[in-house]
Amino acid sequence: MTVSASTSNDYVKALQQASNPSASAPNKQMGQxxxxxxxxxQLQNQDPNKPVDPKDFVTNLTQMSQLQSTNNLNTxxxxxxxxxxxxxxxxxxxxxxKSVQANGQDVTFTQGQDSQFRLSPQAGQNLxxxxxxxxxxxxxxxxxxxxxxxxxxxxxWNGTDDSGTTLGDGTYKLTAYGTDSNGDIKQINTVVGTxxxxxxxxNDGTMKLTLATGEQVSMDAVRxxxx
Numbered sequence: 419m420t421v422s423a424s425t426s427n428d429y430v431k432a433l434q435q436a437s438n439p440s441a442s443a444p445n446k447q448m449g450q451x452x453x454x455x456x457x458x459x460q461l462q463n464q465d466p467n468k469p470v471d472p473k474d475f476v477t478n479l480t481q482m483s484q485l486q487s488t489n490n491l492n493t494x495x496x497x498x499x500x501x502x503x504x505x506x507x508x509x510x511x512x513x514x515x516k517s518v519q520a521n522g523q524d525v526t527f528t529q530g531q532d533s534q535f536r537l538s539p540q541a542g543q544n545l546x547x548x549x550x551x552x553x554x555x556x557x558x559x560x561x562x563x564x565x566x567x568x569x570x571x572x573x574x575w576n577g578t579d580d581s582g583t584t585l586g587d588g589t590y591k592l593t594a595y596g597t598d599s600n601g602d603i604k605q606i607n608t609v610v611g612t613x614x615x616x617x618x619x620x621n622d623g624t625m626k627l628t629l630a631t632g633e634q635v636s637m638d639a640v641r642x643x644x645x
Contacts, residue, residue: 517643518643524610536571537594539596543568543598548565
């Protein structure tokens with residue numbers, strides 16, 4: 419059997435419509451104009467001997483009014499959400515260029531200056547055999563043994579690798595973990611000091627900050643703001 423190009427195209431289109439029913443499905447949302455048209459048609463075609471009950475007519479009008487009120491409320495709520503997001507953006511813009519302490523995994527090292535970061539386990543979490551792994555694009559460069567950890571702890575890194583060689587300037591990634599009382603491995607939040615470069619709203623409406631390290635974090639990741 420020979421299949422022509424047009425037949426093949428029709429077959430593909432049919433498959434696409436079958437896999438995406440919404441593409442060919444009618445719009446199921448009825449607006450105020452549709453409701454009013456339906457009500458008018460009902461009145462025009464009613465049986466003169468059995469006219470529409472006035473109570474039913476009033477009920478239909480009430481439903482139409484409720485539909486319009488709901489649509490107006492949805493529009494108003496959307497406007498409020500948009501306005502609130504705009505206000506959040508303006509407020510967050512005030513921290514652009516400021517120094518912050520934020521939950522993040524990227525830390526910057528400059529030769530001659532120690533890099534400082536903080537380990538911040540969950541409240542009430544007591545961990546043992548805590549370790550911090552520092553890496554770059556080439557892999558792991560430094561392993562730091564911390565021991566036990568029951569609260570926040572500040573650490574300094576002088577930029578040397580495991581062999582004692584001083585590394586170059588750049589951004590390095592932190593990974594901290596420890597063992598809890600059940601013997602399970604738990605990751606530990608690392609808090610780094612950096613600056614805020616920009617603020618943006620993500621697709622889900624949440625606020626995102628781009629740090630000087632290039633890392634993006636949510637607004638609630640910020641622990642401290644300073645000049």
